[in-house]
Amino acid sequence: MMFNLAAFSLYDLAFIIIAGITVTAALGVVLFKNIIYSALSLILAFLGAAAIYFQLNSSFLGVIQILVYAGAISVLIIFAIMLVMNRPAGESNLSSPRTREVFTGATITAMLFTALIAVIGFTQWPIGAKPGPDNSLGLLADLLLGDYVIAFEAAAILLLVAVVGAIILAKGGENK
Amino acid sequence: MEALFINLAEAFTGWMIRLGLNPAWAESILLLVKWIIVITIITVNIIILIWLERKISAFFQERLGPNRLGPFGIFQTVADAIKLLTKEDIVPSAADKLIFKTAPMFFIVVAVMLYTVIPMGKDMEVINLNIGLLFFISVGSLSTIALLMAGWGSNNKWSLMGAVRSVAQMVSYEIPLAFSLLGVVMITGSLNLQDIVAAQDKWWFIVLQPIAFITYFIAATAELNRGPFDMPEAEQELTGGAYTEYTGMRWALFFLAEYTNLVAVSALMATVFLGGWQGPWLPSWLWIIIKTYAVILVFFWVKWTFPRIRMDHLMSFSWKVLVPVSLGNILLTGAGIYFCRWMGWC
Numbered sequence: 001m002m003f004n005l006a007a008f009s010l011y012d013l014a015f016i017i018i019a020g021i022t023v024t025a026a027l028g029v030v031l032f033k034n035i036i037y038s039a040l041s042l043i044l045a046f047l048g049a050a051a052i053y054f055q056l057n058s059s060f061l062g063v064i065q066i067l068v069y070a071g072a073i074s075v076l077i078i079f080a081i082m083l084v085m086n087r088p089a090g091e092s093n094l095s096s097p098r099t100r101e102v103f104t105g106a107t108i109t110a111m112l113f114t115a116l117i118a119v120i121g122f123t124q125w126p127i128g129a130k131p132g133p134d135n136s137l138g139l140l141a142d143l144l145l146g147d148y149v150i151a152f153e154a155a156a157i158l159l160l161v162a163v164v165g166a167i168i169l170a171k172g173g174e175n176k
Numbered sequence: 177m178e179a180l181f182i183n184l185a186e187a188f189t190g191w192m193i194r195l196g197l198n199p200a201w202a203e204s205i206l207l208l209v210k211w212i213i214v215i216t217i218i219t220v221n222i223i224i225l226i227w228l229e230r231k232i233s234a235f236f237q238e239r240l241g242p243n244r245l246g247p248f249g250i251f252q253t254v255a256d257a258i259k260l261l262t263k264e265d266i267v268p269s270a271a272d273k274l275i276f277k278t279a280p281m282f283f284i285v286v287a288v289m290l291y292t293v294i295p296m297g298k299d300m301e302v303i304n305l306n307i308g309l310l311f312f313i314s315v316g317s318l319s320t321i322a323l324l325m326a327g328w329g330s331n332n333k334w335s336l337m338g339a340v341r342s343v344a345q346m347v348s349y350e351i352p353l354a355f356s357l358l359g360v361v362m363i364t365g366s367l368n369l370q371d372i373v374a375a376q377d378k379w380w381f382i383v384l385q386p387i388a389f390i391t392y393f394i395a396a397t398a399e400l401n402r403g404p405f406d407m408p409e410a411e412q413e414l415t416g417g418a419y420t421e422y423t424g425m426r427w428a429l430f431f432l433a434e435y436t437n438l439v440a441v442s443a444l445m446a447t448v449f450l451g452g453w454q455g456p457w458l459p460s461w462l463w464i465i466i467k468t469y470a471v472i473l474v475f476f477w478v479k480w481t482f483p484r485i486r487m488d489h490l491m492s493f494s495w496k497v498l499v500p501v502s503l504g505n506i507l508l509t510g511a512g513i514y515f516c517r518w519m520g521w522c
Contacts, residue, residue, distance in 0.1 A: 010200055036328060040275065043321060060307055063314045071317035075343060078324055137307055137367065 015055060022048025033091060039077050046070040060137045177459045181300055185210075210302050214291045222435045223253045229476055236480040263424035268331065271421060275329030280422065280429035283322035287436035289315050294443045295369050297453045297461035308369040309361065312444055313354050316399065319437065320346045323408070323418045326430070330421035338417020341487060342401055342408030348494040349405075353395040355502035356388040359509040360448050369444075373452030382449040387505045389449045391498055393474075396441045398494070400434070402475060404482035407490060442471035 025048060028041035046069040053062035144152050185206060192202040227242065227250055234241025242249030267273055292315075293308035295301045305311055320343045327339020361367055363384060364375040372381075382389045398405040409417040419430050446452060446467035453460035455467075485493070516522045 010204060034272075036272070036275070040321075040325065059305060059311070063307055063310045067310070067314035067317060071314060071320070072347070075320055075324065075347065078321075078328075079343075082328070 011055070015052070018048055018051045018055065022052070035081055035085070036078070039074065039081055042077065043070050043074045046074065058136065060140065178298065180459070181297065181461060207302070214302065215288060218288065218291070218436050218439065219432070221439060222432055223257065225435050225439070225472070226253045226256075226431075232473070232476045233480045257428070260424055260428040265425065266423045268421050270331045272329040272331060275325050276421070277329075277426070279322050279325035279329055280426045280433070282325060283319060284429050284433040284436065286315060286318045286322060287433040287440065290437070290440035290444075293369055294440065295373055295447060295452055296443075296464055297459070299370075300453075300461060301370070304368070304370060307367040309357060309367045309372070309448070312369075312440075313350070313357070316437075316441075317346070317350055319433075322433075326418040326422070330418070332421050334414045334416070335418050335420045338408045338414045338420070341414075342418065345401070345405065345408060345490060345494075346399055348491055349395045349398040349498070352391050352494060352498035352502045353399055355499070355506060356392040356395060357448060358502075359385045359388040359505050362506070362509050362513060369447055369452075372448055373454060376451045377454060380449065380451040385449065385505070385509070387501065387508075389445075391502045391505065392445065392449070395494075395498060396445065397475065397478060398490070400437055400441060400475075402434075402438070403479035404485050405490060406479075406484060407487050438472065438475060439468065442475065443468045445471045 022045050025041045025044035029038045032038045050062040050065035053065055189202050189206050193199055231241045242252035245251040245255055267276060290312055292302045293305050293311050323339050323342045327336045360381050364372050401408050419427055446464060450467045453464045455463035
């Protein structure tokens with residue numbers, strides 16, 4: 001790839017910028033009072049995650065992250081918000097006024113955060129192993145459509161059934 | 177002539193390294209220079225393209241088109257650009273200001289990002305990504321968000337209506353768009369655009385994949401929100417769709433981004449179906465320009481000859497015609513590849 005060990009500082013700089021944007025955007029999702037801003041900042045967080053995948057030389061994951069999350073899921077989220085929003089945009093994402101719920105949420109978040117930090121800290125990361133395969137897409141395709149083809153097709157049929165069900169629910173069953 | 181730009185780039189990198197720069201930094205600066213060149217080409221090219229489209233539309237409608245400023249009115253777009261740059265920047269007071277202002281920037285950034293992977297000649301591209309085609313499709317899908325932002329931020333029912341229409345249209349047409357490219361990927365066995373070009377040294381994929389070419393062309397027209405699929409803008413009924421509230425340079429940015437998308441999609445069509453930079457006599461970077469312009473002219477031709485299609489027809493055409501046809505094409509291609517291997521031709 002383009003970046004090697006001599007460019008250590010440049011690589012780090014890029015990571016710090018991308019990670020900073022991602023974390024700020026993720027905070028924005030929670031802290032913005034306007035829920036449309038939250039949704040847009042979620043898109044930015046998705047894009048930041050995709051950029052980190054690209055930097056880790058896993059471009060396939062990065063592209064899929066953009067295609068599925070930033071391109072499709074986010075449009076779904078924005079449409080859902082537009083359809084169900086029933087109060088002024090400026091106060092559509094207020095945190096709960098009741099302290100008990102805030103306390104519960106904060107406790108669960110703190111526990112999850114501690115657990116994540118612990119997992120990251122105690123895992124032996126295989127540093128210095130050989131770099132990932134250059135053609136990860138081909139290997140992935142061989143696995144998905146070879147060894148795991150049944151599971152792959154089952155997931156596809158499940159999604160298809162969900163789509164058909166959603167259309168029937170949305171259209172209503174009156175005109176048979 | 178052939179390796180002119182590659183030699184230039186190498187000389188530039190060599191010069192920077194001789195100045196005592198770290199090779200990795202030199203590479204990064206070269207990348208930045210490549211981007212600046214791409215953006216410059218896009219902006220200058222737009223001036224020609226807009227003039228060309230106005231001249232061609234005038235030809236189709238038996239008018240003269242721009243003819244006052246310069247020979248054949250060629251400086252008309254320059255004058256228009258200056259006018260747009262100096263216009264007052266109006267932000268509606270009821271608009272969501274932050275979203276309103278970010279939307280055109282996001283749109284143009286996404287449009288320019290498409291040029292990352294397009295091979296502009298033999299060994300000439302900004303980044304040689306091994307999943308270039310997928311990158312192009314996925315980044316292209318981001319422009320829906322920019323339109324949604326514009327429609328929402330304007331706080332205007334026509335804007336929102338236009339944005340919702342264009343998102344519905346783009347999300348639906350993305351499926352046949354991606355499926356029609358799958359046939360080519362199946363034959364090549366690679367998503368790298370340079371590999372796809374190299375695979376066309378004997379037969380262009382327009383010969384091997386004529387159905388895919390047609391479905392891709394139709395889906396791309398819809399994806400670009402161009403006529404006859406320009407329902408999202410529909411000046412006569414939606415007063416301009418998502419762009420209604422935009423004026424001056426912000427509006428011009430949308431316009432610029434639309435043409436940027438048009439050139440990118442045409443270049444991709446030339447790359448995937450028309451043999452890319454391959455061609456006799458002329459250097460490779462000239463061939464891709466010629467082929468891209470040929471595709472752009474077809475886009476103009478289609479826009480100015482077909483009437484606009486109704487919204488429900490548009491959607492049902494995508495889901496009931498284009499998706500099945502492109503799926504059938506995948507099946508046909510797979511069967512063809514197996515038949516070809518069975519006969520021992522390939």
